[in-house]
Each structure stands twice: as C-alpha cells, then as structure tokens.
Amino acid sequence: MDDELDVAEKIEHRLGESADDIQVDSSQQNHELVVELVSQAAKTIDIFTRDMASRIYDNADFIAAIRNLVVRNDKSKVRVLVIDPDKTIKSGHRLVELARRLSSSIEIRHVHVDYRADSQSYLIADGRGVLHRKLASRYEAIINFNTPLFGRELLGHFNEVWEHSQPVLDFKRLHI
Numbered sequence: 001m002d003d004e005l006d007v008a009e010k011i012e013h014r015l016g017e018s019a020d021d022i023q024v025d026s027s028q029q030n031h032e033l034v035v036e037l038v039s040q041a042a043k044t045i046d047i048f049t050r051d052m053a054s055r056i057y058d059n060a061d062f063i064a065a066i067r068n069l070v071v072r073n074d075k076s077k078v079r080v081l082v083i084d085p086d087k088t089i090k091s092g093h094r095l096v097e098l099a100r101r102l103s104s105s106i107e108i109r110h111v112h113v114d115y116r117a118d119s120q121s122y123l124i125a126d127g128r129g130v131l132h133r134k135l136a137s138r139y140e141a142i143i144n145f146n147t148p149l150f151g152r153e154l155l156g157h158f159n160e161v162w163e164h165s166q167p168v169l170d171f172k173r174l175h176i
Contacts, residue, residue: 015040015129018145025140027055031062033143034123034131038065040145041125045069045078046158048111049121050136052080052088052095063094070105078106081161083116083136085168112164124158127151 013022013036024030034056038045045066052058070076080095082088085108088096099106111118121136128148133141144150 013037013145015125015145019147020144021147022143023141024143027053027139030056030131030133030139030141030143031059035061035065037123037125037129037131037143037145038062038069041069041076041129042073043076043126044124045076046124046155047078047080047122048118048154048158048161049080050083052082052085052093053121053136054091054093055139057095058091058093060094063098066095066106067098067102070102074105076105079158079162080106080108081111081158081165082108082168083111083118085110089168108168109162109165110168111161112166114164115161118161122154124151124154127155130154 012018013020013033015037022033024033030053047057049057056062066078070078078099080099095106096108099108119135119137121133123131128151129143129145130147130151131141131143132150132154133139
C-alpha cells in the first residue's frame with residue numbers, strides 16, 4: 001500500500017492538464033521532469049539540442065521512456081535536431097543507439113548551418129508539454145506539462161529547422 005502512495009505522490013504533473021511553469025536549475029531536475037514528460041507522451045517527442053545533453057538524455061530512465069513510447073504506439077515519432085553531433089558520436093550516446101535499432105520511429109538530423117547559432121534547447125511532448133532552456137549550455141529551464149501555445153510556437157521553429165536539416169550519416173548503422 002505504501003508503494004502505491006509513493007508512486008502517486010511522485011507523479012504530480014499531468015501532460016495536457018498541469019499548466020504551471022516549473023523552474024529548475026540542475027541537470028538532475030531537468031532529467032527527472034523530462035522523464036516524467038516523455039513517460040506520459042502518447043504520440044510525439046521533438047528535441048532541439050546543441051549536443052544531445054548527456055546529463056539529461058543519456059541515461060537508462062530517459063531511454064526506457066522513449067523506447068516505451070515507440071513500442072506502445074507504432075505511429076509515434078521521436079525527432080531530434082542536434083547542432084553539434086560530433087561530441088554525441090564520440091561519446092556513444094544511448095539515444096543514438098536506440099535510434100539505430102528503431103529507425104522507423106526515431107530520426108536524428110544535423111541542424112542546417114543557418115540555424116546553428118540558436119542558443120536554446122527544448123523538448124516538446126505531444127505538442128503541448130515543454131522543457132525549455134533559453135541557454136543550452138546551462139540547466140536553468142522552464143518545464144510546463146500543458147502549454148499548447150508555447151508548444152505550437154516551438155514546434156513551428158522545430159519544423160522549419162527540420163525541413164532544412166539533413167540526417168546525420170554517422171548515426172546510421174552500417175550493415176556489412
């Protein structure tokens with residue numbers, strides 16, 4: 001009974017319902033809330049990042065949440081735009097490995113040169129839940145589980161950059 005209470009207390013925010021801005025300032029807080037966001041998503045995750053923020057996105061909890069999303073719904077899509085993929089390639093990021101195995105659901109693209117000066121980083125869950133860092137180099141962020149207007153604004157930016165960007169060839173698995 002106590003275990004059920006702990007789980008209920010842990011999930012305080014509901015995607016599509018909780019509209020409060022949550023301010024965070026550490027990689028751990030970013031990680032915990034982004035896992036909560038992704039775990040509640042039903043259709044899409046869109047990530048715009050400088051270097052795939054390993055302290056937020058390269059861990060077992062986040063990868064499990066992404067895997068569960070795409071396995072639960074075969075129409076779900078995860079799209080990632082990365083400005084500097086070199087660091088990600090060298091570090092062996094878990095999201096890259098998952099994208100290689102689930103390439104029909106997860107795609108990673110290298111941000112077109114015209115958009116590489118963008119200093120922000122964000123994740124959008126189902127077009128309405130948002131983790132937004134004004135400066136990708138810092139962990140100060142606003143997270144909101146129900147901000148459809150801001151979600152649409154960021155999604156507009158994301159889609160524009162996506163259309164001009166190319167898949168990262170080094171992320172593709174070579175079949176020999």
